[in-house]
Amino acid sequence: MNSKIPIKMAVITKSNLLNQLADVVDVKQALDYIEFKVCFDMFMTDTAKECDLFIPCTNTLESEDLLYSSMMNPYIIYNEKAVNPKNKLMDEYYFFKELAKCLNIEAYPRVSKLEYICEVLKPLVELDGNINLEAIKSNYMTIHKSIAWEDKIFETPSKKFELYSNDAILDGVNPIPIYIKSNKRNEYRLLTNHYRDSIASQHMMDKEEIAKAYINEEMADREGIKNNDIVKLVSKNGSIKVQITISDSLGDNTILMYAGWWKKHGNPNVLTYSGISDMGGQVTYNETFVEIDKWVNRVKQQP
Numbered sequence: 530m531n532s533k534i535p536i537k538m539a540v541i542t543k544s545n546l547l548n549q550l551a552d553v554v555d556v557k558q559a560l561d562y563i564e565f566k567v568c569f570d571m572f573m574t575d576t577a578k579e580c581d582l583f584i585p586c587t588n589t590l591e592s593e594d595l596l597y598s599s600m601m602n603p604y605i606i607y608n609e610k611a612v613n614p615k616n617k618l619m620d621e622y623y624f625f626k627e628l629a630k631c632l633n634i635e636a637y638p639r640v641s642k643l644e645y646i647c648e649v650l651k652p653l654v655e656l657d658g659n660i661n662l663e664a665i666k667s668n669y670m671t672i673h674k675s676i677a678w679e680d681k682i683f684e685t686p687s688k689k690f691e692l693y694s695n696d697a698i699l700d701g702v703n704p705i706p707i708y709i710k711s712n713k714r715n716e717y718r719l720l721t722n723h724y725r726d727s728i729a730s731q732h733m734m735d736k737e738e739i740a741k742a743y744i745n746e747e748m749a750d751r752e753g754i755k756n757n758d759i760v761k762l763v764s765k766n767g768s769i770k771v772q773i774t775i776s777d778s779l780g781d782n783t784i785l786m787y788a789g790w791w792k793k794h795g796n797p798n799v800l801t802y803s804g805i806s807d808m809g810g811q812v813t814y815n816e817t818f819v820e821i822d823k824w825v826n827r828v829k830q831q832p
Contacts, residue, residue: 589608595608740796744776
């Protein structure tokens with residue numbers, strides 16, 4: 530971030546930037562330029578620790594809401610409030626509503642959360658008359674088909690699955706995917722997958738162990754690494770210590786780490802690059818290459 534950009538304040542909610550974003554070293558430097566930072570969260574995350582003001586918020590049992598994610602969850606879910614929070618303003622909806630009142634923002638919608646939720650649903654109700662709040666409360670709802678591309682008509686110019694993309698040519702990139710490999714013998718592609726049972730970092734909160742990295746047996750033999758050895762992974766952005774697990778389920782020249790490890794464990798996003806994909810505008814997490822520094826092998830994890 531350019532230090533000349535006059536960002537005085539940042540309010541961070543529903544996000545753990547210093548865990549989930551690529552190249553968190555650069556993200557940390559960007560946050561340092563901001564004079565005053567506020568974080569809403571349930572836990573003192575890596576991001577919360579860098580903020581000047583921490584405001585506790587509700588969990589899913591303390592707040593009525595709608596849950597939906599186009600990336601992770603195709604279902605629209607009604608989250609029912611089971612208990613009241615210690616303070617009403619712990620529900621961020623009511624916190625911002627009260628803040629707008631203090632700031633005299635006249636246009637801010639001063640309605641109950643239930644009214645707000647019903648307003649949010651209006652475009653879907655117009656799209657499908659079967660979708661309404663009561664229907665969502667009693668059953669799962671989705672605007673997606675249960676089988677993706679069931680009719681085999683794809684959102685491409687040809688309506689077919691395209692191995693050769695003319696759109697890619699128009700974007701100035703190769704029409705077929707090109708496998709990018711490192712020119713260095715001991716440099717490997719780092720994959721940072723999500724765990725099957727979680728999508729963020731809170732499941733790692735209470736773990737005190739060192740982060741785990743997975744390689745196959747051929748790589749381990751080539752690098753002189755044994756199972757449970759501790760090594761340092763190094764990229765152009767930084768380095769972390771990890772404990773190696775040897776697994777036959779991985780391909781060669783690949784290191785797998787699961788996303789979610791905190792700074793105290795060894796966050797793989799210390800290593801990842803924050804480039805932008807050729808098409809789609811996505812972050813190129815999986816184009817990160819790392820080297821294995823074996824000297825840390827001498828340091829063994831305590832039992």
